[in-house]
Amino acid sequence: MTDTELGNDIPVLTIDGPSGSGKGSVTQLVAGRLGWHILDSGALYRLTALAAERAQVSFDDGPSLAGIARNLSIEFLPSSPGEPVKVLLEGEDVTEAIRRETTGNNASKVAVLEEVRAALLQRQRDFRQAPGLVADGRDMGTVVFPDAPYKVFMIASAQARAERRHAQLKAQGEDVRIATLLREIEARDARDMGRKAAPLKAAEDAVTIDTTDLSIELVLEKVLSLID
Numbered sequence: 001m002t003d004t005e006l007g008n009d010i011p012v013l014t015i016d017g018p019s020g021s022g023k024g025s026v027t028q029l030v031a032g033r034l035g036w037h038i039l040d041s042g043a044l045y046r047l048t049a050l051a052a053e054r055a056q057v058s059f060d061d062g063p064s065l066a067g068i069a070r071n072l073s074i075e076f077l078p079s080s081p082g083e084p085v086k087v088l089l090e091g092e093d094v095t096e097a098i099r100r101e102t103t104g105n106n107a108s109k110v111a112v113l114e115e116v117r118a119a120l121l122q123r124q125r126d127f128r129q130a131p132g133l134v135a136d137g138r139d140m141g142t143v144v145f146p147d148a149p150y151k152v153f154m155i156a157s158a159q160a161r162a163e164r165r166h167a168q169l170k171a172q173g174e175d176v177r178i179a180t181l182l183r184e185i186e187a188r189d190a191r192d193m194g195r196k197a198a199p200l201k202a203a204e205d206a207v208t209i210d211t212t213d214l215s216i217e218l219v220l221e222k223v224l225s226l227i228d
């Protein structure tokens, strides 16, 4: 098959980085500006963790978790501007449930397993649709779309990320102490960066942006300036 038949000529912008680095917001804004599709790969790991929790499957049972990941019945519904994309699991709206702190931590646990990652690989690549894709995650530039023409790696200090997360959770009605969030963020970073399978790291050809002291508008401009 040719690249065109495989969809490999469709441009992809990968945005990888740790949680709270601003990837999610920037992905939405860039995709809105370019009119490109979005892959929120973290949502797939979160959905796997939520479905596993509901089925009372242990977070270290690789074969069962891979089965769950492979058979997830999910839908991403487009939303009005500024609103999060609606996520359905088996037809049920789980948009809020997958954003909870515990689901994020559980997602990081199931994401350690090679068979879960393999089960989600093709599902992620299927998001590569014309006119283009903005792919948000940890291994978008290294594993899922290594041939992407545009790659960004976003970082920010753990303190700044804990403060952003605190504000986000507060807006959702969850009040978690910043010190607790900082501890969880550091634990999650260690797990995401230290795992054997597709660890969180910058692709060699990625442009790193430190968002600690940058406004979202400035980050957006920096990212857009990379695209032809």
Ligand code: DC
Pocket (backbone or CB within 6 Å): 019, 041, 042, 043, 045, 046, 104, 107, 108, 111, 112, 136, 137, 138, 139, 140, 188, 192
């Ligand atoms: O981006 P997020 O916070 O929604 O991701 C939740 C967890 O899923 C994250 O801690 C690690 C895992 N993840 C991953 O391993 N690979 C990805 N491409 C995206 C997320």
